[in-house]
Amino acid sequence: MINISNPKSSNAPQPKTAFLEFAFRPFFLFASLQSIIALLLWNGLLTGSFSLNLYGGSLWWHMHEMLFGFAAAVIVGFLLTAVQNWTGVRSLNGKGLLLLVCIWLAARVLFFFPDTVNHWVIALIDIAFLPLSAAALAYPIVKVKLWRNLMFIPILLIMSVCNALMHYSIASHNPILMNSASSSMVLLVTLVMTIMGGRVFPMFTANGTRTPRVDAIIWLEKLTVGSTILAVLTGSGFIELPALLTAVIFFTAAAAHTVRMLRWKIWVTLKTPLVWSLHLSYWCIAIGLFMYGLSEITTSVSHSQATHALTVGAMGTMILSMISRVSLGHTGRMIVVGKIMSGAFAALILAFIVRVFGSYWITNYSHVITLAVGLWVIGYGSFIALYFPILIKPRVN
Incomplete structure (x- = not known):
């Protein structure tokens, strides 16, 4: 089970600053801020408000930074925090954590200096982040031989390969490879x-709503995970299958996720923002996979719409909800949010609706992007404003 409430005690020396005590603190804060900056710049580039000379070009940079900058940082922050609960072994902290954070930050900055810094240096610094994170995660797992959680190591390493392919697509001038690598990461x-949802959502639902656990x-469970793995393999573009067969795989995965979610009973969560936000984000997985299947066999739904259902709807909303929960639990606070964060979760759901379906009723595409970005900024800006003091200060108890 993934335990993300309170870390186990440790006799290991604690870092001098609370900010480097656990990986969730710097990565949740910096990733949220980075997502806001990246999307505001992307919106400005699309609308022609300004121009930037970015490593890889603006489209490559946008896709890369939301996936390998934002999402990857949150995943690493979560895993390197949770691993101490799984193993009882002190997770990465202090100077080691600071080094990992600096590597991540350095890559974000260097992307703005493609004419000053050698491209191979930029690529190597950025690519190094995920393998180093995987090594830090593997150490405590291997030390206590907790093999059931070892599966996250190959996932991080495969993500590293996708990142490397994204960089290679620049060197080889191959936009098809860029799209395949980014789709694989999504x-x-x-x-x-x-x-993660299968492991913790039923528990969160039962605890948060005081209802029996499903x-x-x-x-x-095997069908849901197995069909999603098949969707990863076929949707990446690296394996060529007939469009209809690919669509069937995605439809099957979407159906399995739908049945799974119906069993979790979203209707009992409506008074608990930290739970209904997770349920809605998971529904976006089913919607995104279904739309992905449709995009294979019809022109009524685009691949971009399906991708943004998974990124803005599922990824964006689930991350915001999870980092809000984890940050409270790991700093000794009650796992309850107020009206501001409830509004932030609602803003992310609205951002998903506007970004994925807005073009059906808003004729100006730039207005769709601007509105969706604005809603994202409200959501993650609320998190930064409320959680900055929480993330930089010691546990309350």
């Missing part, structure tokens, strides 16, 4: 959300 993150059905 679907890999979806797989992580699928695994027990997992083994065949349904």
Whole structure:
């Protein structure tokens, strides 16, 4: 089970600053801020408000930074925090954590200096982040031989390969490779959300709503995870299958996720923002996979719409909800949010609706992007404003 409430005690020396005590503190804060900056710049570039000379070009940079900058940092922050609960071994902290954060930050900055810094230096610094994170995660898992959680190591390493391919697409001037690598990362993150959701959402729902916990059905869990893995393999573009067969795989995955979610009973969560936000984010997985299947066999839905259902709807909303919960639990606070964060979760859901479906009723595409970005800024800006003091200060107890 993934435990993300309170860390186990440790006799290991604690870092002098609370900010470097656990990985969730710097990575949740910096990733949220980075997502806001990246989207505001992307919106400005699209609307022609200004121009920037970015490593890889503006489209490459936008896709890369939301996936390998924002999402990857949150995943690493979560995993390197949770691993101490799994193993009882002190997770990365202090100077080691600071070094990892600096590597991540350096890559974000260097992307703005493609004419000053050698491209191979930029690529190597950026690519190094995920393998180093995987090594830091593997150490405590291997030390106590907790093999069931070892699966996250190959996932991080495969993400590293996708990142390397993204960089190679620049050197080889191959936009098809860029799209395949970014699609692979989107679907890999979806797989992580699928695994994590199955482990903790029923528990969160039961604890948050004081209702009986829904027990997992083994065949349904295997079908959900297995079909999602197949979706990763086929949707990446690296394996060529007939469009209809690819669509069937995605439809099957979407159906499995839908049945899974119906069993979790979203209707009992409506008074608990930290739970209904998770449920809605998970529904976006089913919607995104279904739309992905449709995009294979019809022109009524685009691949971009399906991708943004998974990124803005599922990824964006689930991350905001999870980092809000984890930050409270790991700093000794009550796991309850007020009206501001409830509004932030609602803003992310609205951002998903506008970004994915807004073009059906808003004729000016730039207005769709601007409105969706504005809603994202409200959501993650609220998190930064409320959680900055929480993330930099010691535990309350």
